[in-house]
Amino acid sequence: MTLAQQWRDARPKAAGLHLDSGACSRQSVAVIDATTTHARHEAEVGGYVAVEAAAPVLEAGRIAVAAMTGLTANDVIYASGSGHALDLLLSSWPEEHTVACLPGEYGPNLAIMAANGFQVRALPVDGDGRLDVGAAARQLAADPPALVHLTALASHRGLAQPVADVVAACHAEGIPVVVDAAQALGHLDCTAGIDAVYSSSRKWLAGPRGVGVLGVRPELAARLQPRVPPADWDIAMSALEKLGHGEHNAAARIGFSVAIGEHLAAGPELVRARLAELGHTARQVLAEVTGWKVVEPIDEPTAITTLEPTDGADPAVVRARLIAERGIVTTACEVARAPFEMIKPVLRISPHVDTTAEDLQQFAAALREVSSA
Numbered sequence: 396m397t398l399a400q401q402w403r404d405a406r407p408k409a410a411g412l413h414l415d416s417g418a419c420s421r422q423s424v425a426v427i428d429a430t431t432t433h434a435r436h437e438a439e440v441g442g443y444v445a446v447e448a449a450a451p452v453l454e455a456g457r458i459a460v461a462a463m464t465g466l467t468a469n470d471v472i473y474a475s476g477s478g479h480a481l482d483l484l485l486s487s488w489p490e491e492h493t494v495a496c497l498p499g500e501y502g503p504n505l506a507i508m509a510a511n512g513f514q515v516r517a518l519p520v521d522g523d524g525r526l527d528v529g530a531a532a533r534q535l536a537a538d539p540p541a542l543v544h545l546t547a548l549a550s551h552r553g554l555a556q557p558v559a560d561v562v563a564a565c566h567a568e569g570i571p572v573v574v575d576a577a578q579a580l581g582h583l584d585c586t587a588g589i590d591a592v593y594s595s596s597r598k599w600l601a602g603p604r605g606v607g608v609l610g611v612r613p614e615l616a617a618r619l620q621p622r623v624p625p626a627d628w629d630i631a632m633s634a635l636e637k638l639g640h641g642e643h644n645a646a647a648r649i650g651f652s653v654a655i656g657e658h659l660a661a662g663p664e665l666v667r668a669r670l671a672e673l674g675h676t677a678r679q680v681l682a683e684v685t686g687w688k689v690v691e692p693i694d695e696p697t698a699i700t701t702l703e704p705t706d707g708a709d710p711a712v713v714r715a716r717l718i719a720e721r722g723i724v725t726t727a728c729e730v731a732r733a734p735f736e737m738i739k740p741v742l743r744i745s746p747h748v749d750t751t752a753e754d755l756q757q758f759a760a761a762l763r764e765v766s767s768a
């Protein structure tokens with residue numbers, strides 16, 4: 396059975412065409428069942444007893460994240476999403492609050508950096524928005540920031556950033572690298588020796604909403620100063636234990652563990668290859684649609700394709716019409732998503748491995764009709 400077939404068969408039937416995994420993938424029946432079974436178990440034995448019984452499953456989720464990020468399970472904690480994970484990390488940052496990132500950094504991340512008192516500087520990029528590694532290495536050597544924050548794959552543009560090269564350049568200067576893998580985990584290789592990494596459950600790993608993960612290498616974790624509880628209370632917890640403490644939806648975390656297990660069972664390399672192939676096909680098909688320009692280079696190894704209107708179409712209006720009239724789910728990305736890189740809003744498709752070439756052709760035809768009417 397092909398990966399596409401296996402992925403499709405594992406899920407409820409889609410109501411239309413779902414091209415929106417960069418926002419939220421479709422969960423499998425096994426994930427939905429694990430989540431509801433835990434909620435039922437909470438009602439039977441009590442929420443705190445149920446979560447103790449589920450400890451091995453929750454641990455398996457952390458082991459899986461560790462395997463996919465080059466860390467160990469003890470370096471990984473759960474959060475409620477990527478933004479929450481970044482806030483946990485930056486709110487306990489120990490030293491100078493300076494950070495370098497791409498000009499295309501995710502707007503909500505910039506807000507979290509600012510709210511935590513970070514001064515942000517831009518790293519040099521080429522015309523597509525990809526990091527210029529040589530120029531960046533020179534800039535980092537001349538004026539090192541306290542950390543480099545790299546969004547390995549952006550939400551508004553399907554460019555795969557050179558994570559391993561960034562890690563090498565930063566480590567040569569002793570600068571820690573924090574990677575936003577919200578779009579990258581389950582999509583690109585994230586094992587490049589990064590110092591901290593975070594991601595979301597609901598995107599390419601197809602877990603439930605409201606779950607995220609944060610992984611921090613022990614050398615960096617040992618330096619963190621969590622705000623809560625205050626350090627001088629001398630509570631016998633590690634920094635990561637403090638950051639990971641608090642009320643959460645255990646059922647959703649169990650669902651995530653099942654989802655990431657399914658991803659590992661499907662084969663991360665197979666999934667990555669299929670996503671890259673879909674991106675290629677999508678860009679080929681969509682290059683033919685007048686009134687829109689494909690932003691990514693055709694061979695970019697990602698399944699995120701964005702379209703910039705060239706004839707004045709409004710991506711938000713087109714997205715709404717695609718849902719209402721055709722049952723096709725996409726995302727409209729406003730400029731606020733990457734305020735220092737985007738000039739216009741774009742329409743994004745982010746198909747998962749079950750999408751077919753016919754689906755992409757159907758989308759292209761619908762886009763043509765909806766934007767010319």
Ligand SMILES: *Cc1c(COP(=O)(O)O)cnc(C)c1O
Pocket residue numbers: 475476477478479501504546548549550575577578594595596607
């Ligand atoms: C979705 C996304 C986030 C935020 O993730 P949440 O889980 O919603 O907090 C951060 N960075 C990128 C690149 C994203 O795509």
